[in-house]
Amino acid sequence: MSNPSDAPTDQALIERTLAGDGTAFGILMERFQRKIYRVAFSVVRDEVEADTITQDTFIQAYTHLSRFEGRAELETWLTRIAINRGRDVLRRRRFVSLFTLRSDDEGETETMLEPVDERPDPERQFLSVQLRVAIQRAERTLSPQQKVIFRLRHYENLSLEDIAAHLGLRAGTVRAHLFRAIHKIRSELAGWRANPRMDHEPAIQ
Amino acid sequence: MNQQFSEHYSEADLLETYYMQPGASMPVMMHLADCSDCAARYERLEKKVRGLSACAHDDKPDTFWARQRISVMRKIGARPSAFARTARVAAAAVLVAALGGWFSSRQVAPPPATVMAPQTAPEISVQITTPADPWDSEELGEFQSIVAWESWDTPAAKNGDQS
Numbered sequence: 001m002s003n004p005s006d007a008p009t010d011q012a013l014i015e016r017t018l019a020g021d022g023t024a025f026g027i028l029m030e031r032f033q034r035k036i037y038r039v040a041f042s043v044v045r046d047e048v049e050a051d052t053i054t055q056d057t058f059i060q061a062y063t064h065l066s067r068f069e070g071r072a073e074l075e076t077w078l079t080r081i082a083i084n085r086g087r088d089v090l091r092r093r094r095f096v097s098l099f100t101l102r103s104d105d106e107g108e109t110e111t112m113l114e115p116v117d118e119r120p121d122p123e124r125q126f127l128s129v130q131l132r133v134a135i136q137r138a139e140r141t142l143s144p145q146q147k148v149i150f151r152l153r154h155y156e157n158l159s160l161e162d163i164a165a166h167l168g169l170r171a172g173t174v175r176a177h178l179f180r181a182i183h184k185i186r187s188e189l190a191g192w193r194a195n196p197r198m199d200h201e202p203a204i205q
Numbered sequence: 206m207n208q209q210f211s212e213h214y215s216e217a218d219l220l221e222t223y224y225m226q227p228g229a230s231m232p233v234m235m236h237l238a239d240c241s242d243c244a245a246r247y248e249r250l251e252k253k254v255r256g257l258s259a260c261a262h263d264d265k266p267d268t269f270w271a272r273q274r275i276s277v278m279r280k281i282g283a284r285p286s287a288f289a290r291t292a293r294v295a296a297a298a299v300l301v302a303a304l305g306g307w308f309s310s311r312q313v314a315p316p317p318a319t320v321m322a323p324q325t326a327p328e329i330s331v332q333i334t335t336p337a338d339p340w341d342s343e344e345l346g347e348f349q350s351i352v353a354w355e356s357w358d359t360p361a362a363k364n365g366d367q368s
Contacts, residue, residue, distance in 0.1 A: 156258075
């Protein structure tokens with residue numbers, strides 16, 4: 001049984017890759033491809049495009065590996081590449097939608113999500129669906145920047161500081177974008193009422 | 206969020222708190238610490254949002270991830286790394302420089318620079334070659350003896366020998 005501490009470090013694998021060892025890059029990819037795919041999917045909400053972005057991310061990383069200075073973690077660097085690629089996809093979709101008169105995110109795959117509460121409570125299911133629909137509807141009204149920030153927060157549960165680091169923005173800027181995005185979601189939730197079983201709870205504004 | 210300490214927060218407020226990070230909002234955190242109802246609602250909301258955002262990509266079959274790796278490795282197999290590319294470019298530059306030096310050392314002197322004629326009217330220069338001694342003229346060659354006879358002043362004639 002191999003000890004996890006025996007696993008080569010990212011830096012060692014990078015050096016081996018630069019020395020021409022192709023298998024080292026394969027190990028790096030195996031290490032991070034799931035995370036990168038998840039981030040890409042969070043941003044573009046499309047499985048095929050997330051796959052393409054993941055592949056492009058690793059190809060770009062490989063071709064520029066000698067420029068990686070190791071100031072940040074390799075994972076952070078890869079995530080940043082993936083997010084930038086995802087932003088390009090969102091911008092392209094927005095551009096195309098200008099000419100096709102389609103909704104910005106019409107082509108996005110709607111992921112079927114299971115209700116979150118453990119108990120099979122139809123009421124809770126209904127509220128979960130309402131919340132999901134409200135979030136998805138609000139997402140369509142967001143700018144690409146707001147969308148990326150909101151999705152990284154919502155789907156990846158990244159902190160504002162992490163999002164700022166990945167996007168190369170100040171935390172305050174990220175906070176402002178996120179705040180605007182959440183207000184759009186709040187307006188979408190205007191019709192959503194709290195669980196009626198809890199009578200003292202105020203309704204969603 | 207202007208609720209007083211005693212008031213409950215709405216779901217929308219709690220949702221905003223969730224996204225904007227609970228720790229960043231001290232009034233909400235203080236309220237949640239004191240209000241078990243809101244704390245429970247916040248917990249349920251958090252669970253709900255986490256559940257909505259969860260994506261089941263990790264349970265993709267291993268073949269998906271293997272195919273993705275193979276695809277990338279195939280693509281980068283045809284594309285050298287930056288290091289290898291730099292090395293090749295450097296080698297090519299050295300080769301070009303060496304070949305350039307070799308060719309320039311073999312090159313003959315460059316042809317004289319072409320001087321463009323001035324745009325003024327061309328000067329017509331007619332070179333008339335005149336022999337230094339008119340007697341040497343080719344045209345007078347066959348008459349040489351006559352001319353020489355007519356102009357020949359012999360010393361005897363000069364001396365009055367006209368017999």
